[in-house]
Amino acid sequence: MIAIIFDVLPIFIMILIGWLIVKTGLMKADVGDALSDFVFKIAVPLLLFRTIAEADFHGASPFRLWIAYFSGVAVTWTAGHIAATRFFGRDDRIGVLAGVSSAFANTIFVGLPLVQRTVGNEGLVPLSILIAVHLPVMMVIGTIMMERAERKIAGKGERSMLKLFRQIGLNLVRNPLVIGLVAGAAVHVAGLPMPLPVATIVDQLAGVAGPVALVSLGMALEKYGVSGNVGIASVTSAFKLVLLPCCVWAASHLVGLTGSWTAALVLIAAVPTGVNAWLIANRFGVGHSLAASTITVTTALGAISVSLWAYLLGA
Numbered sequence: 115m116i117a118i119i120f121d122v123l124p125i126f127i128m129i130l131i132g133w134l135i136v137k138t139g140l141m142k143a144d145v146g147d148a149l150s151d152f153v154f155k156i157a158v159p160l161l162l163f164r165t166i167a168e169a170d171f172h173g174a175s176p177f178r179l180w181i182a183y184f185s186g187v188a189v190t191w192t193a194g195h196i197a198a199t200r201f202f203g204r205d206d207r208i209g210v211l212a213g214v215s216s217a218f219a220n221t222i223f224v225g226l227p228l229v230q231r232t233v234g235n236e237g238l239v240p241l242s243i244l245i246a247v248h249l250p251v252m253m254v255i256g257t258i259m260m261e262r263a264e265r266k267i268a269g270k271g272e273r274s275m276l277k278l279f280r281q282i283g284l285n286l287v288r289n290p291l292v293i294g295l296v297a298g299a300a301v302h303v304a305g306l307p308m309p310l311p312v313a314t315i316v317d318q319l320a321g322v323a324g325p326v327a328l329v330s331l332g333m334a335l336e337k338y339g340v341s342g343n344v345g346i347a348s349v350t351s352a353f354k355l356v357l358l359p360c361c362v363w364a365a366s367h368l369v370g371l372t373g374s375w376t377a378a379l380v381l382i383a384a385v386p387t388g389v390n391a392w393l394i395a396n397r398f399g400v401g402h403s404l405a406a407s408t409i410t411v412t413t414a415l416g417a418i419s420v421s422l423w424a425y426l427l428g429a
Contacts, residue, residue, distance in 0.1 A: 224416070
């Protein structure tokens with residue numbers, strides 16, 4: 115257990131360092147935003163490209179992996195929605211935000227360096243397969259459910275599903291993560307070796323993805339904090355750190371995933387809530403404090419929960 119803590123703790127210490135950089139005024143939060151752009155648009159896409167291009171899938175199908183993870187998401191999202199609307203008496207929009215906050219994992223900024231450090235490069239393969247669909251699936255479902263909740267509450271007209279999917283499709287085509295994954299898959303299928311100079315550049319840029327992602331996340335935490343909705347935020351945080359990884363673990367065993375793939379998925383499920391929950395709240399102008407509080411609480415407690423899950427998984 116001590117060894118696992120020493121594996122996991124540096125990840126959250128780097129987040130703390132990023133938070134302290136902004137809190138002490140050493141750098142402005144805008145620098146963190148620039149670092150986040152670098153991670154999202156350059157470093158992580160190159161890491162995903164390299165991982166998929168060089169991966170050995172052993173004939174494994176991605177569908178069992180997606181079923182295992184998203185069945186856990188469905189259970190947890192539903193639990194968060196019910197808790198907010200039935201037990202806390204909030205409207206359907208807050209219910210959607212509670213579901214998103216409970217089930218939206220920070221796969222890029224925390225999950226990626228965590229899996230790489232605890233499971234190893236073998237764990238990056240299932241993580242890359244998950245990232246290929248995670249953001250599109252979660253954002254599509256979140257947007258559709260929030261628009262329907264708004265229509266129900268405020269009587270707003272429903273946007274055409276065709277227009278919605280067209281917009282999402284255009285966003286995906288321009289998404290650097292998707293571009294990196296598709297390019298890596300093309301190189302993998304073609305069996306093309308990377309020239310040494312290109313491989314060296316890709317390795318060096320991909321190598322900084324994890325550390326820079328963690329520091330930039332810490333720098334962004336200053337804008338969130340914990341304010342209001344503490345009761346619901348406590349429940350959504352518990353669902354995110356406990357219920358989601360439990361469900362993903364059970365589903366992974368039911369569909370027969372290998373030990374390393376199960377460990378990678380469960381650890382991803384156990385990481386703090388992703389900032390996309392706050393982005394959805396910001397997009398629809400509701401539930402900011404719930405999303406922000408859940409992000410902050412799960413990040414603060416993430417070192418403990420992740421360490422426990424890594425110990426239980428034998429990672």
